[in-house]
Amino acid sequence: MSRLRQALIVAPALILAACSLASGQAANPGTGDDWPSPKGGADAAHFSALTDINPGNVARLGLAWSYDLGTNRVQEATPVVVDGVMYTGGNLGRAYALDAATGRELWTFTPEIDMQANRAACCDQANRGVAVAQGKVFVGTLDGWLYALDAKNGKVLWKVQTFTDTTRGYTITGAPEVAGNLVLIGNGGAEYDTRGYVTAYDLATGKQAWRFFTVPRDPKLGPQESPALDKAVATWSKDSRWDIGGGGTVWDAINYDARFDTVIIGVGNGGPYNIERRSPGGGDNLYLGSLVALDRKTGRVKWAYQETPGDAWDFTSTQPMVLTDMTIDGRSRPVILHAPKNGFLFVIDRETGKPLAINALVRTSWAKGYDLASGRPNKTANGANYWKGPRIVFPASPGARNWYPAAYDAGRGLYFASVLDMGNLMFPTPPLDPKDPHRKKALNIQTALLFTSDLEHSLATLPPPLQDAVKALPEWQWVKDKPFSSQVRAIDPMTGKAKWAVDTAGWQDRPGVLATRTGLVFHGSIDGHFYARDAGTGKVLASLDTGRSIMAAPMTYRVGGVQYVAVATGFGGGGWGFVPRYSAAYTYGNENQLLVFRLDGKPVTKPDPLPAPQVVAAPPAQAPGVTPATLARGQAVFFGNCAICHSNQIRSGVPDLRRMPPEIHEAFDQIVLEGAFVPAGMPRWDDLISKDDAHAIHAWLIDEQAKERKRELELQAQGKPLDAPSLTILSSY
Structure with missing residues (x-):
């Protein structure tokens, strides 16, 4: 041309x-x-x-x-390119350096990982990339280490364990952020038993510069770590479940604003989701669901804006933000464009933290817009308080926007973004162990979720009275009109x-x-x-x-x-x-x-x-003494611990446990309770699951495998594909 x-x-x-x-x-x-x-x-x-x-x-x-x-x-992860070299991250915290013109491998880094961290990885072994500065490549690993690698050869220059407590359900899935002479990293795990924070480390040495906690600690333990937390603790119930942690993890959305020498973080959801169990009596629960601007040098709060006060729906504010300038009312202002999970798009003055525009992107049952003067949502009276009865909540926990x-x-x-308009049915679940409601390094959501994408189908798994109650909700018409839509938009x-x-x-x-x-x-x-x-x-x-x-x-x-x-x-x-x-x-x-x-x-x-899937093999016979109560217990414990990974689908990302071969059935206890497959990423569960519960899970899976075999034989006889969808319910504890 x-x-x-x-x-x-x-x-x-x-x-x-x-x-x-x-x-x-x-x-x-x-x-x-x-x-x-x-x-x-x-x-x-x-x-x-x-x-x-x-x-x-x-x-x-x-x-x-x-x-x-x-x-x-x-x-x-999205790759980084500097001076003709491409650096990128991979799952678990891998890193790669490639010639950006040819793809020739220059070096790779595969960290040694404590695979028990998989137990707290609610959303797979994700990693959103690396940061590059001063001849170093920075990457976080699923099990909490922040590495500084030599950009020339990938050798480790320093590493630091970023978790305050490795016995809790922390993970790292986000990319580090460089801010001047500091590198910052947060963590995931709000669905488990964590207390959120972000930490700044010296680029050259890995020495900790400061740490900001997003959730107050139990006041009985003494003064809070910062004046900002003294303010926050007043927004939590005195009976809050401090033992579980509160959530508020900063798993993404850490941005350095050089103009104001400020680090702006997005804070995650509350844990447990149910605010009546997390903070009985309610409260805003600062700094959940907030954007918080921190002084880069000290980590002290400059301003904070809570996008979702009193979060009870997994409405994280950790979604990516954009820093830009916009002309508003004839005046150029430095702003943040931010669309969290909660269904609204915010334009926020990044110098003051004041909202300048707030508009809905999707259907929202928890709030009818915002009062721009106060910045607070106009919450609906009964649209989302599922702790008082089942509710269909829009948007769903996957969020109107998420990490994408x-x-x-x-x-x-124009703001180009993927947007999801979907809800979920929510209702509380009883603790698996009422005597010990804090489940160590395990899911502590205490809420069931069924997405409206297939809610009518999923309702068939619930008791008839609950089905009738759900269909009487006003939002049921929303589900019938449009179960969901997923779009890329120019906004x-x-x-x-x-x-x-x-x-x-x-x-x-x-x-x-x-x-x-x-x-x-x-x-x-x-x-x-x-x-x-x-x-x-x-x-x-x-x-x-x-x-x-x-x-x-x-x-x-x-x-x-x-x-x-x-x-x-x-x-x-x-x-x-x-x-x-x-x-x-x-x-x-x-x-x-x-x-x-x-x-x-x-x-x-x-x-x-x-290759096309084959009919599942016949399962072994049930052990003596298995009763309907055994199967019910096995199902409950499975959904409370296993379903988040093992969704039991023919081509799932991990094994479909309805399709276990004889040798896996024989080794079931060794795998679940003794950690036989820990090197392959399957954690051990003997600290949380008893032998009786493991046997109940196994009995339920044998029963499910028999049902699946019968279903697939019928599909085969009808000439239908074996992977025709089966009924799936997502339930979390």
Whole structure:
């Protein structure tokens, strides 16, 4: 292509951007040839100013190179490129360094992991990437270590254990954040028995600089660690379940704002979910569901804004944020664009923490908007208080938004993001052990969840009186009208209105997004496609069928005068055990790869399809003395401990326990109680599950295997596929 023709193709997009600037909207700085953090530039906007790939030529996109990550679990990291070298993270806390032009491996890092950490990994072995600064690559591991690696060779320069208590259900799944001479990391585990915090370490030595706790400690233990917690403790009940921890983990969304030398964190949900059990009598429960601005040097609070006071629904505020400038009421203001799980999009003054605009993105039954003057939600009277009776709560615990990064094009004034409009039925569950309601390093949600994506089907598993009560709820009509919708949208941040929206296949199909100055929006899909869309209309300009499920956000960079677009592939994350039939992971498996594209690249070769499933083998006979009560106990303990991973689906990410071969049945106690499979990632449970309970689980699984075999034989006789969906209920304790 001649330079003149190329210029004529690129020019319209650049003119559009210039016109947007003239209208008063500030432009993104973009990222230049490098992509220096998983979020892109300092504004965390997942936006690139590169223009070589544009709407006029993106249809020529093809594969430049690919790299096998050597794993088959979730991939959520966006790579970093600095000076021609690509650095990226992988599940458990792996790290890779590659030649960004060719994919040639420079070094890899595989940490030694305490695989018992899997027991507290509610959402798979996720890792959202690395940070790179001062010749070091920083990565956090699932079991709590923060590593500083030499960027040249991957050797460990220092490491530090970041967990305050390794006997509790902490994990690390987020990427570190560099802030001046500090590197910061948080942790996950609010569904377990944790008390949230974020910690800052010296870049050079790994020495702790400061730590900020997001939840007060039991006042009986003495003074709080900071004046901010003295303020917070007044918003919690004096009878709060301090022994469980309170939640509030900072598992993502840590941003450094250099303009104000401030670290802004998003704080997670409460634990247990049920506020009447967590903080009897209620209260706002600061700093759950909040954005908190901390002084970089000291960790002291500058301001805090609670997006979800009194969270009881897993409405975390840990979703990615964008730092930008916007003209509001004729005045340019530094703002945060933030869409947490709770269903609203916030525009917040990042100097003061005051909300400037709050708009709903989806149906919300817990609140009818916000009072902008006070910044508080107008909570509904009975729409979400499931502790008083079953409620259908919108949005669902997977969130209207979640970890999937959004992109922001300031020139066009559009926020591109995956949005889920779905609810869940919620009701309290009794403690598995009433004598010891704090379950050590285990789920402490104490709430059952059934998603509205298939609620009518799932209701058949519940007692008839409960079915009738649910169908009498006002939100039941919402479920009948639209069980869910999952979309990629182009949103006006000040109104929440979509300029365009395109449907994606299922509630799990929520990809991260990349935007470019030329007017392109890139994203993947769980069904294996990689898309380039027109930023103004959403029209597909390029589609590559990769045969690999894509959830991570893409990025783009330039090396040697060539622009590349890269994305990691691999299904997993929240609900990761439920592999949907439409997904590429279901059809082709989940071998993880890094795919890198360029103009005039090669076609993508898809993996071979997996073989068709076979009828499950007959289970062994039940042990003497198994009764209906045994089976009921086994089901309860299974859902309280095992179902979050073992969802029992033919092509789940981990073994379907209805399909155990004879040798696994024989070794059941050794696996569950003695840790025979700990090296493979299966934790031991003898501290929490008794022999009697293990035998009850096994008895229930034998019963389930017999039922599944009967079902599959009937499907086979009817000529139907064996993987026709079976009834699944998600219940958490």
